[in-house]
Amino acid sequence: MLAVSLAAYAQPRRVQTLPDTLLASPTRPVPQGRVHPLTGQQQATYRLPSPVAWQGSVEATARAFLRQEAVRFGWRAPDRTLQLQWLRATPQAAHVRFQQTLNGVPIWGRYVQLNLNREGRPTLVLNGYDPRLEAWAHRLDSLPRLSASAALASARHELKQPEAPASDPMLMVWPELPPRLVWHFVLWPQDQPEEWAVFVDAHSGGLVAVWNQATHVQPPKSVVSPSPAFPLPVGLVTGEGHVFDPDPLATAGMPYGGAYADNNDADTPELNAERRAVSLLEITQGQDGLYRLEGPYVRITGNLPNVADAAYTPPAEPVPDAFHYTRGDPRFEAVMAYYHIDFSQRYLQQLAIGTPVQAAPLPVNPRGLTTDNSMYYPSAKAIAFGTGGVDDAEDAAVIWHEYWHALLEDMAPGLLNTNEGKALHEGWADYWAATYARWLAETGAVRRTDWDLLFRWDSGDGTIWEGRRIAFEGSYPQDTNCDREDTPQSPCNPYRDGLLWAKVLMEIQDVLGKAITDRLAVAAALYLSPPATFRDAAQALLQADMDYYGGAHVSLLVERLGARGLVDPASFPVVVRHDPTRDVTVTPTALIVRTYATARRDSIVRVQAFYLQNGQFVPSAFFQPLSDSLFEGQIPWDGMPGQIFYYLEAETATGWQLRQPLQAPDQTFAVAIGHVAETDALRVAQANAGWAQSGTQWRIQRPQTTPATLVLLPLELARNAQRLRLHLHHAFHFGHACNGLLEGSTDGGYSWQVLLPEGASSAEQPFGEASPPEGLWHTFDLSSYAGLTLWLRASFRCSSEVPEAFWTLEALRLEQASLDPELELQRQTRLWPPFPNPFRTTLTLAYTLSRTQQVQLVVYNLLGRELVRLVDALQPEGTYAVTFQPTGLAAGVYWVRLLTEDAQQTVSVVYRP
Ligand SMILES: [Zn+2]
CATH class of the missing domain: 2.60.40.10 (Immunoglobulins)
Structure with missing residues (x-):
């Protein structure tokens, strides 16, 4: 019964075994859920025909529902046998979990999870209740003959772990027939870095079950408090250090091998050149004056509580910006783990799920295992990274993957307790690692674009171990096996089955994009409780879309999930x-x-x-x-x-x-x-440092204390337009310290005024502090500018460093409408005033052509000698911008001349390098 491997990111080397009763509960899919094949009891219901009236609170409404639907779901005396275990409310939905009890004693692993939408109407119900257990109520002696300390002593003796630390034993019912009263606790063996769930018969003292890493020691209190488990450190400052982001092969654009190989953790100039300097947010200064990598979300330690991890000396520096280590330095992995976990958590917060997730500092030993494997300990709530092969914490994909296990256990505790739940865990963790890698690849931050190959560096591109590709042929349940009985012929491989889930989420991301898919993928976890199936998870995704987006993406989700056998498209009516x-x-x-x-x-x-x-x-x-x-x-x-x-x-x-x-x-x-014209207005004349183009979008991410501006090409507004509107689609996080403004100028850029969107709540921060992750629309009324030429610029500034601040301009459309048959645009050929003037590095020259013609744009010195011909071409009508960056020119005055078939214009500019 004793098992010896943990849920780890890598390939399973030894099979983890759980008691047979827990591996896969018998289940049969029906159109709107699934039922027990023998009893017909409803195990999951995805849509409910009978709403329950709102009872004034989530818990009361949930209770009313339990009573109303008791027969359908097999709940015997629900007010007595179902105990509220936790309740999590977000602005979009509420998630309530009940635990089944017998004579008031909680039954291990038997839950009912009820999800309510924002109107308080129950939606997705997962039912792990076992009605047969209640029949034994009068025969179960719920007073233990064995004390908790005697049970602990007996287990320590039998497991040959006399010194092993353990959690406080808790009295529970073991869910077999007949049920047994057990003492349950977690034991951390002293000779291996594992975490064992132990169950001892509370009457006879016999060992009922032991396995590693299986459940919570202490189920959370009846209502989960969103506040962190222990106080945040004080004296938080921003530090600086060096990391791989995500791994040296990706940034170098190289395959594994040669100088780009582990070489026993040796420093090479090539590998060290792939490090990036990053900010380490909110690290702590200790009583001794030294700075350590301990922050609100991660705490680097050399000794995980209770776990028999390898000893490690965490870095401590006299100044906060000294965490610059080479990759051969054992302290490098500490910076990696700190930076990437902190980043992962802050990104999750941007997804606006509406509830904190794993908001307490997670203890991490960056070199805690000597094997080539990494582990998450659900009860110790900690991570240890391995040092076999390539150090695991040198690869951001490993860190993001492991951290997801912590996030998911916080959102859906106990999911790891069934084979299918383990497969979901692994697939979701792979998705979380891959969505980060994909984002880096698609924004051009890395040279290697094969983001679908996970653990590139850790696996040596598949030479050290096989690594993992986000790929899966086939569909559920034909091509998976964690959902059926585990046999030697068909053992569950959660890593392989998990790829189905990772892959289908990526197929959804192909269409919906990163922000929406990531948000749905995270939110969906809140709807689940064990034992959850892949199909339950698919329904959680659909329900999350209905709760977070009013069902905006349901059709697409049904199509993609249906193609993989995860939903029945016919059930979507x-x-x-x-x-x-x-x-x-x-x-x-x-x-x-x-x-x-x-x-x-x-x-x-x-x-x-x-x-x-x-x-x-x-x-x-x-x-x-x-x-x-x-x-x-x-x-x-x-x-x-x-x-x-x-x-x-x-x-x-x-x-x-x-x-x-x-x-x-x-x-x-x-x-x-009427007569309506639409123009793409997001055509950039000049971008200051910080603004970068990605596809058709413009994005600024680095915090700026001087305004970073993006100047657009001038817009000619029709004289007879009765409706003139600008529609901006953008995503942003400004917080308190940053602000983004859209400004307009009618004098060629000498003076600017802030444009306020319709419905702006404040003139100081007209867009608010943050958009939803997928962005939003703002509309500006420009009617008062009819007949004028309008310059627009986006300016972004922060009064202090806000690492998560960003602004992405996704689309900007000018709408001009008139009841007249035509819009009267005055498009005259002309050269617009150059800016900035005087200029230091870059001069922007914009001009408009009234028709297709031959164009020359030339820079002369004061003596009339031609210095550079910026344009010499036939161009169609429209407005253009050219930038001029002089090299080797002396400071002084120069002439710029526009020569076309219907106009000639010369202006002076001052160069002041
Ligand atoms: Zn894993």
Whole structure:
């Protein structure tokens, strides 16, 4: 029964065994959930036809639901047998977990998890309740004959661990038939770095079960407090050090080998050149004046509490910015672990899940194991990294992977206790590591773009051990086996099965992008409790989308998850069809909107439009049914020309929600009234240091104390435009200390004024402190600038260092609308005032052409000698910008001349290097 390996990131070297009763509970999928194949008891329900009335609090509502649905789910006397274990409420949903009890004693591993949406309506229910146990209530003697200390002594003796530290024993019921009263505790063996879950019969003293790394020692108190488990360190400062990010092969663009090989942890110039200097946030100064890598989320230690890890001396420095070690230095792994765990946690916070996750400092021994493996200890809540092969903590993928185990155990405690739960753990951890690697690759931060190959450095590109590729052929359950009985012929390999989950999340990311997919992937964990299946996890993803995004991505999720056998596409019943060119009628005061909405085996209870007004999507009144499937409603209209943006939302009786277009509000329907022109306004004339382009977006990430500006090409605004609006889609985190502003100038850039978006709550910080991770839209009314040329710039500044601050401009569209048949644009050929003038390094020269023609743009010195010809080409009409960076020129005055077929213009510029 004794097992000897832990959940680790690497390939399993020895099989971890759990008692047979816990490996995979018998289950059979049905259209909206799954049931026990013999008893027919509902084990999971994904959509509920019978809502329960709100009872004033989450717990009371959940309790009312338990009573109302007791028969369907097999709950005997739920008020007595189900004990509230924890409750987690976010602005989007509430998650309540109950533990089954017998004679008031908690039963190990038997939970009911109830999830409620923000209206308090129960949605996804996972039911691990075993109704057969209750029949034994009168026969179970719940007073232990053996004391806790005697049970501990007996286990220490039998396991030959006389000195092993242990957690406080807890009285529980062991869930077999007949049930047994047991003392449960965690024991940390002294001769190996493991964590054993131990169960001792509380009457006879016999050992009932022992395995490593299986459950919580002390289940959390009845209500989880979001505050950290112990006080934050004081005297926090920002330090500095060197890390690999994510690994030296990725940044060097090299395969493993030669100078880019482990070479027994030796320093080489090539490897050390791949280190990057980074900020180490909120590290601690101790009583002795030395700085240590101990912060709000991670604490580097040389001795994990209780665990028999290898001793390690954590770095301590007299100044905070001295953590610059070479990769051969054993202190390098400490900086790696600190930086990447801290970063991972801060990124998770940006995803705005609405509840803290693993918010306490996690003890980490960066060189705690001598094997080529790394471990997470759920009860000790700690991580040890191995030093066999390449040091594990030299590879960010290993760190991100291990840290996910800690995050997931905090969100869905106990998931590790079944084979399928272990596979979900591993797959999710691989996804978390890969989403970081993918982001680095797709933003051009690294040279190697094979982000789907995980643990490149640690595995020596697959030469030390096979590494792992985010790839999976086939689907669930045909091509997985952790969901069925574990036999020698078909043992569960959680790493392999887990790749199905990692892969399908990446397939979703291909379409939805990183921010939305990461947010859904993290939020989904809150909906689960053991024993959870892959299909439960898929439903948690769908429910998270309905709770966080109103179901905006449900259709896409169903398609991708369905292709992998994780949901039944036929169980997704809602269809909404709408064609704005055919189904909309404009009246003087409103748009009359019709749409089809149908639900198979279900009925539509609500159809509504959400339309853009003052930068916000506002709900319309409920649509009225014209027939079984045809609905009609109104969107108010102010009679002005322009575009009206809207999306539709339908909801069924069982709680399915669907939007049309499917990716609303990122995509909307648009109805144009009058003559409407749309222009891409995000065309950059000059970007200051800090701004960088990635695809069509512009992004600034480094905190700036001087404003970093992004100047756009000038916009010519039609004289007869009655509606002039700018639509900005952007994502940002400003916090208190930073701010981003959109400014406009009508005098060629001499003076600027802040543009306030519609619905701005404050003129000082018009966009607020942070956007949702996927960004949002802001609209600016530019009607007062009609007939003028408008320069726009985005400026970003911070009053102090805010490491997580960023601003990404994703799209900027100019909408000009008129009831006249044409927009009167005055596009004259001209050279705009150069800026900045005088200039130190870079001069931007913008010009406009009224028609296609031959163009020359030339810089002369004061004597009229041509110095450089910046443009000499045939160009179509439009506005252009060219930058001039002089080399070897003396300070002084120069001439710039624009020569075209219909104009010639010369201006002077002052160069002051
Ligand atoms: Zn793992």
